[in-house]
Amino acid sequence: MTSQAHLDLLILPRWLVPVEPAGVVLSHYALGISGDKISLIAPREQALKHPATQVLELRESLLIPGLVNAHGHAAMSLFRGLADDLPLHTWLQEHIWPAESKWVNEHFVQDGAELAIAEQLLNGITCFSDMYFYPEILCQQVHHSGIRAQINMPIIDFPMPGARDTDEAIRQGLSLFDDFKHHPRIQIGFGPHAPYTANDENLSKVLTLANQLDIPIQMHVHESAHEVQESLDKYGQRPLARLAKLGLLGPRFQAVHMTQVNNEDIELLVQNNCSVIHCPESNLKLASGFCPVERLWQAGVNVAIGTDGAASNNNLNLLEETRTAALLAKAVANDASALNAHQALRMATLNGARALGMEELVGSLEVGKLADLLSVNLSALATQPVYDPVSQLIYAASSEQVEHVWVGGKQLLANRQLLRMNTQEIKHKAMFWQEKISKTNN
Numbered sequence: 001m002t003s004q005a006h007l008d009l010l011i012l013p014r015w016l017v018p019v020e021p022a023g024v025v026l027s028h029y030a031l032g033i034s035g036d037k038i039s040l041i042a043p044r045e046q047a048l049k050h051p052a053t054q055v056l057e058l059r060e061s062l063l064i065p066g067l068v069n070a071h072g073h074a075a076m077s078l079f080r081g082l083a084d085d086l087p088l089h090t091w092l093q094e095h096i097w098p099a100e101s102k103w104v105n106e107h108f109v110q111d112g113a114e115l116a117i118a119e120q121l122l123n124g125i126t127c128f129s130d131m132y133f134y135p136e137i138l139c140q141q142v143h144h145s146g147i148r149a150q151i152n153m154p155i156i157d158f159p160m161p162g163a164r165d166t167d168e169a170i171r172q173g174l175s176l177f178d179d180f181k182h183h184p185r186i187q188i189g190f191g192p193h194a195p196y197t198a199n200d201e202n203l204s205k206v207l208t209l210a211n212q213l214d215i216p217i218q219m220h221v222h223e224s225a226h227e228v229q230e231s232l233d234k235y236g237q238r239p240l241a242r243l244a245k246l247g248l249l250g251p252r253f254q255a256v257h258m259t260q261v262n263n264e265d266i267e268l269l270v271q272n273n274c275s276v277i278h279c280p281e282s283n284l285k286l287a288s289g290f291c292p293v294e295r296l297w298q299a300g301v302n303v304a305i306g307t308d309g310a311a312s313n314n315n316l317n318l319l320e321e322t323r324t325a326a327l328l329a330k331a332v333a334n335d336a337s338a339l340n341a342h343q344a345l346r347m348a349t350l351n352g353a354r355a356l357g358m359e360e361l362v363g364s365l366e367v368g369k370l371a372d373l374l375s376v377n378l379s380a381l382a383t384q385p386v387y388d389p390v391s392q393l394i395y396a397a398s399s400e401q402v403e404h405v406w407v408g409g410k411q412l413l414a415n416r417q418l419l420r421m422n423t424q425e426i427k428h429k430a431m432f433w434q435e436k437i438s439k440t441n442n
């Protein structure tokens with residue numbers, strides 16, 4: 001587990017959980033970073049023989065791969081708390097879509113994305129996937145903040161902020177791809193919103209281009225029973241079966257939500273090697289339904305975790321989301337052994353990276369992978385004593401215990417301080433939007 005490169009940083013945590021191999025907890029190991037990559041994982045005493053520019057001793061901390069938030073709508077953080085306690089369709093059609101058509105512009109997306117990126121870094125998220133209007137603005141924010149992201153070009157059958165129609169949105173997606181195809185931390189994908197907002201013709205166009213460019217497709221699918229019934233009435237098919245017939249399903253297809261799942265759906269997901277992105281808190285809050293995580297996992301489907309937007313969650317806290325996923329999986333499967341703590345951590349890291357097509361780059365602590373990682377300080381009373389640090393992380397820790405975060409070897413959070421972002425400024429901008437939106441909404 002070593003290479004001969006000079007170490008820019010040697011981290012000495014109390015525990016190191018690489019995630020791959022599965023279930024391993026290394027005690028008194030060290031991790032070395034050279035440039036943007038992990039170049040050493042070795043027992044502490046052996047690692048200390050390597051010269052390093054900087055050595056960081058973390059006596060009571062756990063080092064893990066960066067958390068991957070596999071689905072969200074970053075800019076919607078500015079709508080956090082605007083419309084609560086509503087079912088999905090009322091929330092979306094009577095509150096969120098009207099608010100978006102009124103408020104969403106480049107400035108909104110810039111300020112909302114900044115707020116979301118800061119919150120995500122504070123919560124140990126090193127990579128996120130997003131689907132929202134003005135994706136070019138989000139790309140700029142990702143570039144400046146240092147975080148990693150997959151940014152999916154939104155496609156929807158009606159006019160949306162920033163694009164008059166689908167053809168314009170697709171053209172913008174192609175130019176975004178051109179602008180960012182060599183960026184070290186940004187990957188572009190397509191984000192057709194949902195089966196009920198994308199017609200066959202537009203989906204076929206997206207598919208052709210995604211195949212040509214070899215880029216992913218992320219879509220809300222089977223989020224509610226209502227969606228499935230509407231599709232049966234209109235097309236005589238469940239949405240997933242319709243997407244399969246159109247040829248959309250494949251290893252680059254990310255089905256977000258999947259709360260309505262029968263055996264034929266599982267068969268389609270397995271045959272096509274699709275990923276499912278589970279958003280338990282959004283599904284609970286909007287009363288959308290329950291994703292059968294254990295059945296999917298047992299069938300061999302790659303299941304990752306997403307927060308969804310802060311307007312339906314209402315935070316971007318992947319550690320909390322993972323805990324909810326672990327607890328909910330047990331209740332849904334009626335089996336306390338479903339989704340154990342180690343599997344839950346894998347879902348929040350390596351499975352997320354795999355869903356986004358980044359498995360070769362990030363998602364686990366392995367020599368040669370990019371140095372996307374975080375330390376969690378387990379010294380708090382709430383995480384004592386430590387029999388198994390992964391159990392403490394998933395079932396007991398708060399994200400306030402996330403202490404340091406690195407993306408591509410660059411430290412972005414140090415002792416809970418954001419190094420490249422100004423939290424006061426971000427807060428003031430959020431308050432400005434809240435005042436502006438409240439004034440006309442009341």
Ligand SMILES: CSC[C@H]1O[C@@H](n2cnc3c(O)ncnc32)[C@H](O)[C@@H]1O
Nearest residue numbers: 073096131132133154155156193220
């Ligand atoms: C095409 S940009 C994204 C679009 O999706 C909306 N949205 C946010 N959360 C959800 C959800 O859980 N289901 C369906 N649509 C959602 C968002 O408001 C944008 O309009």
Ligand SMILES: [Zn+2]
Nearest residue numbers: 072220308309
């Ligand atoms: Zn969503």
